[in-house]
Amino acid sequence: MTRTIWLASYPKSGNTWFRMLVANLSAKDGKPVDINDLPERGGIASARGPFDYLTLIDSGLLTHDEIDCLRPRVYEELARGALDDEYDKPQDAPPVRFAKVHDAYTRTPKGEPLLAGARGAQGAIVIVRDPRDVAPSLANHHRCSIDEAITFMSDRHGLYDAKQLRQKLPRWSGHVESWLDQTDIPVHLIRYEDMLADTLGTFRGALEFAGRPARDEAIRRAVAFTDFAELRRQEQEKGFSETPRRPGGQFFRRGVAGAWRDELSAEQVARIEAAHAEMMRRLGYELASAMPKCEPMVRHPEVPPPYPPPHAGEGRVGASKGDSPGAPAASFEARLWRAPQDDADEINRSQVPLI
Amino acid sequence: MPRAFILTGKQVQFYRVSGLSVASEIELPGLIAGTAEPAPQVTIRRGAVPEHLPHAAAAGPTWQIAGKQFLLRIPDIARFLLNSGSEIVVEPESDATAADVPIFILGTVFGILLHQREQIVLHASAVRVNGRAVLFCGSSGAGKSTLAAALAQRGYPLVTDDICTLTLDAAGAPLVHSDGRQLKLWAQAIDRLDLAQQRGERVRQSLEKFYVAPGEVFTEPLALGAVYALRETRPPHKPGIDRPNVVDAALLLRGNAYQPLLVRRLGQKANYFHAATTIANVAGIFFLTRALDFAKMAEVIAMLEAHWLDLRLMERAA
Numbered sequence: 035m036t037r038t039i040w041l042a043s044y045p046k047s048g049n050t051w052f053r054m055l056v057a058n059l060s061a062k063d064g065k066p067v068d069i070n071d072l073p074e075r076g077g078i079a080s081a082r083g084p085f086d087y088l089t090l091i092d093s094g095l096l097t098h099d100e101i102d103c104l105r106p107r108v109y110e111e112l113a114r115g116a117l118d119d120e121y122d123k124p125q126d127a128p129p130v131r132f133a134k135v136h137d138a139y140t141r142t143p144k145g146e147p148l149l150a151g152a153r154g155a156q157g158a159i160v161i162v163r164d165p166r167d168v169a170p171s172l173a174n175h176h177r178c179s180i181d182e183a184i185t186f187m188s189d190r191h192g193l194y195d196a197k198q199l200r201q202k203l204p205r206w207s208g209h210v211e212s213w214l215d216q217t218d219i220p221v222h223l224i225r226y227e228d229m230l231a232d233t234l235g236t237f238r239g240a241l242e243f244a245g246r247p248a249r250d251e252a253i254r255r256a257v258a259f260t261d262f263a264e265l266r267r268q269e270q271e272k273g274f275s276e277t278p279r280r281p282g283g284q285f286f287r288r289g290v291a292g293a294w295r296d297e298l299s300a301e302q303v304a305r306i307e308a309a310h311a312e313m314m315r316r317l318g319y320e321l322a323s324a325m326p327k328c329e330p331m332v333r334h335p336e337v338p339p340p341y342p343p344p345h346a347g348e349g350r351v352g353a354s355k356g357d358s359p360g361a362p363a364a365s366f367e368a369r370l371w372r373a374p375q376d377d378a379d380e381i382n383r384s385q386v387p388l389i
Numbered sequence: 390m391p392r393a394f395i396l397t398g399k400q401v402q403f404y405r406v407s408g409l410s411v412a413s414e415i416e417l418p419g420l421i422a423g424t425a426e427p428a429p430q431v432t433i434r435r436g437a438v439p440e441h442l443p444h445a446a447a448a449g450p451t452w453q454i455a456g457k458q459f460l461l462r463i464p465d466i467a468r469f470l471l472n473s474g475s476e477i478v479v480e481p482e483s484d485a486t487a488a489d490v491p492i493f494i495l496g497t498v499f500g501i502l503l504h505q506r507e508q509i510v511l512h513a514s515a516v517r518v519n520g521r522a523v524l525f526c527g528s529s530g531a532g533k534s535t536l537a538a539a540l541a542q543r544g545y546p547l548v549t550d551d552i553c554t555l556t557l558d559a560a561g562a563p564l565v566h567s568d569g570r571q572l573k574l575w576a577q578a579i580d581r582l583d584l585a586q587q588r589g590e591r592v593r594q595s596l597e598k599f600y601v602a603p604g605e606v607f608t609e610p611l612a613l614g615a616v617y618a619l620r621e622t623r624p625p626h627k628p629g630i631d632r633p634n635v636v637d638a639a640l641l642l643r644g645n646a647y648q649p650l651l652v653r654r655l656g657q658k659a660n661y662f663h664a665a666t667t668i669a670n671v672a673g674i675f676f677l678t679r680a681l682d683f684a685k686m687a688e689v690i691a692m693l694e695a696h697w698l699d700l701r702l703m704e705r706a707a
Contacts, residue, residue, distance in 0.1 A: 070625045086529055089451045090648045091463060091497050092551075094529045097595045103464055107450035116449075197530055273624025 038113045038131045039244045040079070040149065040158040040219075044187075044209045045136050045194070046171035047163035048226040050276065050285070051260060055237050056132050058256035059248050066259035069268045070275050079135035079149065080198040084108060088116055098200040102142045105199070109154035130246040132159075136194060137201040139212040151218035159240050160213045163226035164319050165206045165306050166294035174287055175278055180302055188309040207313035214316075225317065227291040233257045262289035403429065405608060406499060407510070407554035408566030415479060417491050418590065419600060421569035421608055431475055431502065433494065438468040438480040447654055452501075454654070459501055466490070469498045474505035492592045495570060497648075500552055504651040509555040509664045512647045513616070514572075515548035515565055516540045517607075518702050521614030522548050522565035523693075525677070526645035531619045532681055535578045538601065539686050540693075542582065547572065547603035548611060552647050555613070555664060563668055564610040571600040581683040614702045616668055617677040617693075618645055630696050631676045638674040639665035673700065 043049040057072040077084065082093045085101070085108050093101055112133070133155070140148050149155065165187060173183040186192055192203040203209050214221060222243035229236045234257050241248055248256075258264075266286045269277060277285045294303065304323045307314065311321060403423035404411045410423050413433035423429070442460045445453035453460045459471040466486045470478040477498060481487040503510040513526040514537035523545075525533045534550050541547045548567045555563045571589060576597045579588050589600035618641050622628045633641060642665040646652045652661055668674055675696075679689045697703040 068625075082529055087648075087650050088449050090449070090461065090501065090650065091451060091493075092529045094598070095492060095496070095593065095596070096463075100463075100465065104450060111450050275623045275625075277624070 036115055036129060036131050037157075037245055038133060038155040039246075040155050041132050041134045041161065042139070042158045042213050043136065043161040044163070044168060044203065044206055046168050046175055048161045048229055049134050049136075051229065051265070051289075052159070052161060052237075052240070053132065053134060054260045054265065055233075055256050056246075058259040059246075059252050060128075061255060061259055066264055066268070068272075069265060070272070077133065078198070079109070079133055080137060080194070080201050082197075082199060084112060084117070085199060088112070093199060099143050101199055102148055103144055105148055106142065106146050106150040106154065109150040113150070113154050128246075130244050132244070132246075136203065138204055138209045139216045140202050140204075147216070147218055155219055156245075157220045157222065157243065158213060159222045159224060159244065160210070161224050161226060161229075162210055162317055164291065164294065165310050165314065166298060166303060166319075167226075167291060168206065169302070169306060170294065170297040171287060174284070177278060177280060180298065181305075184302060184305050184309075187306070205309070207310040210313055210317070223317075230289075230291050262286060265289075404568070405566075406431070406495075406568050406570075407503060407508075407549075407552065408556060408568070408610065409506075415490060415494065417495060419569060419571035419602070420495075421567075421606060431477065433477045433479065436470075436478040436480065438470045438478050440468070449650070457505070459505060461498060461501060463493060463497075467493065469493075471498065471502050471505060474502055474507075477502060489593045489595075492573075496552055500647040501651065503552075503554055504648065504655050504657065507655075507657060507660060509563075509661060510647045511553045511555065511616075511642070512551070512645050513553040514550045515553050515567075516545040517548050517611060518545050518614055518697055519704075520611065521672075521702060522611040523614045523697075523702070524553055524565070524616045525619055526616060526642075527619035531621075533619060534572050534574055535582070535683075536619070536686075536689070538572050538574060538578065538582055538584060539690060541572075541604055542584075543690055546605040546607070555668075556610070557664075557667070561667060562671060563613040563664065565613055566610050567607055569603065569606040569608070571602055573598055574601050575599075578683075613668060613672040615672050615697075615700060616642070616674045618675070620676050620678040622678055622680045626676075626678045628679050628692075630692065631678070632673065633676060635666065635669050638669045641665075641674060641676075642668065 041049055041052055053072065054067070054069065057067045061067050085093050085105070088108050088111050089104055096104075112131075135149065137148060142148050147154070169183045169187060170180055172186070173180045176183070187206040190204050190208065192205065194201040194203060204212070214223065222240055224236050224240055234253060237257060238253055241253070266289075268274070269284065269286050274285050277283050298306075300323075307321045307323050314321060401412050401414060402416060403425055404413060404417055404420040405423045406417070406420060409431050410427070410429045411431045411433065412425070412429040414435055415433055439460070440462070442453045442455040442458055445455045447454045451462055451464075457473040461469045461471070465482050467479055467481045467490050472478070477494065479490060479494070481490055500510055511524065511526055512528065512533075513524040514533040515522045515524045516537050517523075525536050527533050537547055537550060548565060550570055550572045554566050556566065558564050573592050574582075574584070576599065579585060579599060579601060584601050587602045587604075589602055592598045592600060617630070620626055639662050643649060643652055643658065643661040646661060652658060665674065677689075677693070679685060679692070694703065698705055
């Protein structure tokens with residue numbers, strides 16, 4: 035049976051890049067897969083399409099809490115292969131269904147894991163990115179100021195909820211913590227910065243965790259086909275369905291690590307670090323501002339560390355490697371704040387194949 | 390189709406729903422009143438509904454099928470038992486949720502019933518254009534109701550909202566049935582379309598979604614003019630009206646069935662394929678791609694009117 039693996043991340047942390055990598059494992063005719071035509075059908079967990087399709091109920095007539103109570107049933111059903119028989123040929127179904135999710139790992143009002151725990155997926159690849167790089171990217175995506183993005187990332191009640199099902203994003207660090215510290219399913223943690231520095235090795239490790247076998251040659255090709263310049267070229271040439279809806283909007287913006295050094299003010303850096311120091315240390319993101327020492331992390335006693343210790347190559351992170359400095363500060367001037375999901379740029383297409 | 394269960398001794402109201410005569414113990418807001426004679430095709434009553442069906446042959450997150458019985462459970466709201474496409478038994482799960490029941494009967498539950506009756510039922514809103522029904526299909530949030538409401542303001546009366554039943558007449562031509570059901574619109578759309586005067590009750594106490602009265606109510610079935618599947622302008626789709634080939638059109642129609650899962654589970658694929666080829670021939674199935682933006686509504690309507698002239702649905706001004 036097809037295994038289900040969550041691709042869990044806070045927004046703007048490399049989830050789409052990872053999905054493009056997976057899609058390009060099956061690239062045909064020696065050409066990169068069209069960024070608007072990814073063959074994978076997993077979709078995002080918060081899409082309304084599969085919920086409405088499987089429950090027969092218009093989710094627009096339910097409250098967020100009512101929806102949450104039903105969501106575990108939907109993920110169980112999807113994990114059991116509810117959409118697999120939609121493939122014309124059974125052999126077309128991939129061995130692993132990678133399902134994107136931005137929701138934090140939370141529980142429903144009835145106390146169940148929202149994502150159905152081990153009945154919803156066999157594991158989770160958790161992708162994290164330096165929050166100092168997430169903030170400017172989030173601001174670009176949602177057309178808000180960086181300060182507003184930083185505020186959102188510190189909001190315990192952060193929500194994405196306009197067009198998709200409501201997603202709880204309880205602070206950037208709360209989000210990451212919810213995934214790393216849950217004990218329902220195994221986790222494989224990858225950092226965006228490591229994906230950049232060693233795409234091949236990081237991707238291969240994630241595929242091994244997922245149980246998605248791929249020949250080395252296919253992995254190499256997928257890496258080449260999802261080079262940032264290629265994704266950017268495709269976006270500029272024909273547009274991308276997830277690009278922010280506004281003139282000049284870009285999804286593939288810079289694709290670098292450490293750009294915060296030329297995009298954030300010292301005060302902004304300090305705000306992020308003050309709010310998220312503990313999790314940043316845990317993930318190996320070196321703090322730039324002087325911070326008081328934190329207590330050492332306490333983990334759940336019976337549970338082995340769900341992720342490897344911070345990588346040896348910590349110095350890479352935030353080292354401005356590959357930066358293209360000079361993005362004009364003016365482009366990040368405060369703009370009218372719109373609720374982060376007002377434009378619901380992330381996929382919310384039904385994800386349900388035509389039957 | 391067995392005769393409907395006869396309701397007696399209780400407050401019963403009669404309606405026309407998607408072309409069917411209905412007797413109901415539960416008030417269904419906004420629908421056209423029907424008559425007691427001839428005997429109703431569908432009855433809706435309150436009663437005990439089990440949590441599970443014994444020997445269910447198929448099941449999903451909220452439903453089970455056993456023979457001619459279909460059980461739907463909307464947790465904490467109500468359970469619905471549908472028998473042979475002719476009877477709906479309703480058991481609210483609490484007193485507090487009883488008021489929320491009608492909206493689910495009108496949509497989800499009636500959709501299932503129509504599938505049980507092997508009818509073609511689309512996820513579509515429709516307006517009347519020069520005596521014919523023009524349908525706008527799409528999933529929840531695609532903008533069906535908003536577009537229909539805007540067209541109604543332009544003088545194209547509302548035929549149906551959200552759910553649209555097609556039947557074939559004696560000559561095999563598709564007919565669309567209106568039942569006077571009200572539009573369901575979010576507060577924002579009501580505001581942007583300046584429909585506050587027609588705004589009715591909330592569809593549920595807990596939602597910012599309201600019933601909006603249609604301007605004109607009529608009951609005669611209409612011939613089909615055109616079917617549009619709504620699509621948002623996002624790469625690679627550019628704004629405009631496109632006509633897919635007949636195979637894609639057939640898939641499109643099936644994908645825009647109301648509750649497409651049931652088309653598969655109740656073995657209706659061939660029926661939909663047949664309906665799609667008929668519709669593609671007599672009316673046409675199109676994609677309507679446009680920005681989801683109230684500010685662009687006038688452009689979208691102009692594009693549609695130009696298309697209706699091309700299709701000869703509308704007369705060209707002399």
